Amino acid sequence: MKNRKLANKLDQFLEIHQFKDYCPNGLQIEGRESVQKIITGVTASQALIDVAIEENADAILVHHGFFWKGESQEIVGMKYKRIKALIENGINLYAYHLPLDVHPELGNNAQLATLLDITDRRPLEPWDKRSVGRVGKFEQPISPEQLSNRIETVLARAPLHIDGGNAEISSVAWCTGSGQDFITIAAEQGIDAFISGEISERTVHIAREMGIHYYAAGHHATERYGVKALGEWLAGEFDFDIKFIDINNPV
Template identity: 45%
Template sequence: MSIVSRATLTASLDELLQPALFKDYGPNGLQVEGCETVGKLVSGVTASRALIDAAIEQGADAILVHHGLFWRGQDGRVTGWMKQRLSRLLAHDINLFAYHLPLDAHPQLGNNAQLALRLGVDVYPDARGRFGEQALGFLGERVVSSAGQLADHVSKQLGRPVTLVAEPDRTVRRVALCTGGAQSYFESAIAAGADVFITGEISEPQAHYARECGVAYIACGHHASERYGAPAVGAHVAAQLGLAHVFIDIDNPA
């Protein structure tokens, strides 16, 4: 395996994910500076203490996540859980890279594209294949007999129960999806002509919209829907640069 500079890894990730194109809720890219050279990259969903500790055990020089440490509007004091996470990263000289919306949006390796791939959704290759704010939502088709059958398929693929708001025998063909906490994209999915919307979470209003608009809604878990982008990007960049790469999935019921 190769060893590359932190700057080289940063440039490769930025070139792939194009963070400058997005208006996001926190900083994308290098969030915590560690050692100057990287030989082993660990990817995960969230920069939790459990992931950081697991990465330390793996001998990681860098961690790549979807959910980083810093978000717009949060308390800026380094106390409690923030101190615990940062102290581990700094003590072991580990670089932390985080990409939020750019990791959702990548057309092949992002969370939405990878979830569509695993669920067998054929995303439209033209402009019809995107919807919603910053074109983060994906739209395509999947041959399925009913909303209930699709919900069962999603549950089986992700290994967890899902919430379906629809008559189970409702016919669906056009599938919209946007991973994580994308409840607010439901109305855009309806406007885009979706028969069913798949996302991580559901809030109270979406159940009413689903019933009143005749569009099925499947909530499959925030973490469960976003387990695929970080390892896909991590594996791609690691192969490109000759780095060792390990994906660590920290279980999360949310």
């Protein structure tokens, strides 16, 4: 498939024009015109680019690409080396941030909810159907320790749990990656627990004082599954050669 045609299909499927994001979504670095072999991964790091070069891939598809708001605009140092490697090897770079977080089937939030058996999913912010934060429930109440164990089993890493005081958890809200600040909205709605990727010092006090369990499960760990699912969808729909590469990241 032509690289621009692939970009158009992904842009439309993920409805990128519905979002105001912190980075451009879609084709960020243009490479060779024809795309058949695609490497997928969470972040367009040098390690992922090196794998794509070794695999002679035509494209890389990621959740975290380049050109974030607030970063230096100069293409020097680490950024230069990454972009140089892509251009010299003719590798297209496609990146989808918020559109991949919120997609109702393949998005990071949807995939995490499926893995954790969360049902009755809806936007955490009821006035915004594209709310990045989500809320749902478990079919049967579980203890805080059971939820920790479930997260560890699914993500293959132990979450950091801040005890919110309730003995059982029925309702749960979540936002993958750096969505920790949705915890206040969740607590105000009386939700029992909140799951995200990262944690800051302030989040500990919010959880304790507002009485909501908080689980920091890892930015990378909670966002592996959206881009992996998107790649599998591409392979099924268009017969691309897709390979997901998980570059280990403890954060």
